[in-house]
Amino acid sequence: MRWWFKARKGHTLLPLALALFVVALYAVQDTTVLLPSITGSPRIALSLFVPVPLFALVMAMLESRLPAAETSGVRSLARLDNTLVSAVMAAALLCSVIVAGLQGTAAATTGGRNALFLTGLMLLGRAWAGQAAVMLPVGWLVTVVVIGFRGNVPRPWTVIALPADDVFAAVACLAMFALGLVAQIRSSRKTA
Template identity: 35%
Template sequence: MQPAQGRDLVIWWMKARQIVTVLLPSLAAFTVLVTLGHNAVFTLPGLLSLGGRPVFLTQAMPLIITAGLAHVLSQGLPEAEVLATRKIRHFDLALTVSTVAAAGTVGIAVGAISGSQEATATCRNVLFLTGAMLTARAVRPQAATLGPVSWVFVVILLGYRDFNRPWPWAVTLHPPDYLPTSILSLLVFVCGLFGQTRTRPHV
């Protein structure tokens, strides 16, 4: 069999990665949840502080994107041979960047229309958690999905020093206009992309 080329390779890649059946529905679900539930909030008792603290459901919404990406990037591409691995790596990088850009655009758009800081913050949080997922995947592929989930739950339970005041390390709890956190999130995402380039694509 000759190495898959051109359009055939793209079609095989899209089918094998389950982009239409998994990733696009994940983006759609993220869009619906951010649009309808960006101000949904519940109160949890503080583990490290007195009293309860508000937890917005948007804290968990980026996990839809990270889980979808982790899944599709782990799917095999048996039609592609070793000579196509470099192209597959480029496709996967483009897929990651475009998915994060699409999710970030949704968060910013919903935030601008509704005036919700929580919706706007999903852009930064998707950036940070995707970078964390890709970094964990480069170290241990089985940890790709678990890494961001663990972070979100640790931050929800331990991220506040007192009512509505997050610790400096609790990145995803910070306001979206806090520049140091945004820069850190971008750096984590870039590190994740570098880790993705060091991870052999599933072919």
């Protein structure tokens, strides 16, 4: 298991991913910005973009592997990969709750919730697009900003733009993450 963790560069990329996530989450706090949109001029929370380095580094960990050895190996590493991704997301959720507690608002918890959704989306895309799937959640973010608002109110399909206490968003994020983990089982043994 130690060679697997070193091959995934977990000893360097994992602390970096979580540190970037926490620092960014704490730095943006409740900051909103006015971004161009087709459907109005919504004020977008900067916390929407905080999970980007986190899921990008998760993809870097999953893709830094020894494909030939892993494909020909007797033991499937899908379980270890899923455990790694789940541990990173659990740590991100915990960090977002801690930051929310320090700030005194629930807004920071959306960072962890959104990390689940966007990582699940990335893992789902990885099953058919490989490493290029890291751009799928970025495309989702751009789509949400451009057409995801009616005035200043997020549409329900955006999921990540919904308020921190929205039950539908929480369930949708968990479902997307679960689908991503299932897709991860299929894609972890592919060499290309």
